[in-house]
Amino acid sequence: MRKLPFLNGAKAFEAAARMGSFAKAADELHVTPAAISRLVQLLEARIGVSLFERRANRLVPTPAGRAYQAGLTPLFDALANLTAQVSAMAGARVLTVGVGPTFAIRWLIPRLAEFQRAAPDIEVRFATGGAAAPFSDDWTCGITLGDGEWPGFASERLFAADLTPVCAPAIARKLKRPEDLRAATLLRVRHAREDWPRWIKAAGLSKMPVKGPEFEFYGYALQAALDGVGVAMGISPYIDDDLRAGRLVAPFQVSVSKGKHWYLIYRDARRGEPGFTAFRAWLIETAGSKTL
Missing domain, CATH: 3.40.190.290 (D-Maltodextrin-Binding Protein; domain 2)
Structure with a gap:
């Protein structure tokens, strides 16, 4: 059986790591910065790895966080493209x-x-x-x-x-x-x-x-x-x-x-x-x- 990660947390983490900010990730995902922070904490707890070093006014990904984001971003890009293709097949001329x-x-x-x-x-x-x-x-x-x-x-x-x-x-x-x-x-x-x-x-x-x-x-x-x-x-x-x-x-x-x-x-x-x-x-x- 495929064991998928906590997808909401992965999406929140990827956006925060890519944009370097919980606030910017929150704007992109249309939630609050507190919600992004909580989702990332839940993800870290579930996978047992720290993904960010929390510093004043900025986020610094850990080595594990950098590796995770480098893999997640192309996966989410591919998923977005695939979804757009399937939507077009539904009848859009x-x-x-x-x-x-x-x-x-x-x-x-x-x-x-x-x-x-x-x-x-x-x-x-x-x-x-x-x-x-x-x-x-x-x-x-x-x-x-x-x-x-x-x-x-x-x-x-x-x-x-x-x-x-x-x-x-x-x-x-x-x-x-x-x-x-x-x-x-x-x-x-x-x-x-x-x-x-x-x-x-x-x-x-x-x-x-x-x-x-x-x-x-x-x-x-x-x-x-x-x-x-x-x-x-x-x-x-x-x-x-x-x-x-x-x-x-x-x-x-x-x-x-x-x-x-x-x-x-x-x-x-x-x-x-x-x-x-x-x-x-x-x-x-x-x-x-x-x-x-």
Whole structure:
């Protein structure tokens, strides 16, 4: 049988140790300082260890108290987060989507109005941590590149990630064949340095150096391409809207897979949430209508 400590006392002690004051702990927990002091004394009596040295006008945790507080604070934080997640599952129509900033700006946000028309009562929140950001338990779901294997998560493939060079129309007019890229400024992405070599190999070019400005995100490189700085390696679906509108041009027919696909990922426990159910249905339909 699990033997839990005196939880009211543990909560009072943790607040007092974290804030260094019975009075501040009392304000946080909406009780009196005397109640906090009494709860801590009861806790000390039950576990048989002194947790504070009582000094004039301040509290000093004992070594045991410091160790106890260091363990209790993350436990209470985790409990608060878990409670918030479970409360959200009860029917609140709130959706937090974890997604990279470029995907959000160049594909998802431009289509957000469509989702809002389909599900006007769902509050959508974005968490944009970037390609390398780990999935957060505060997120309802995520959209990311990968191979479909994320331990502990369900994943559903949305669409391919194909690579093709893109540039402004004025630059495209000077590019008649892939060899012409040798004289062009090539825009690179720091976390995707393999993109240009992968495409260059597919295009049959040999010993072609990749030189040019390097950017942190695809979005920055694509904006530089739009502004006529050089030729960026475009990745679908980031470039789809700009290609259709003629803002960017793909001067060559050669396109190569990045070796990954875009996936919707989520924990199974989220599957029945109203906000996620509506978003998943809309996203899969929208992804299915995308021209690959």
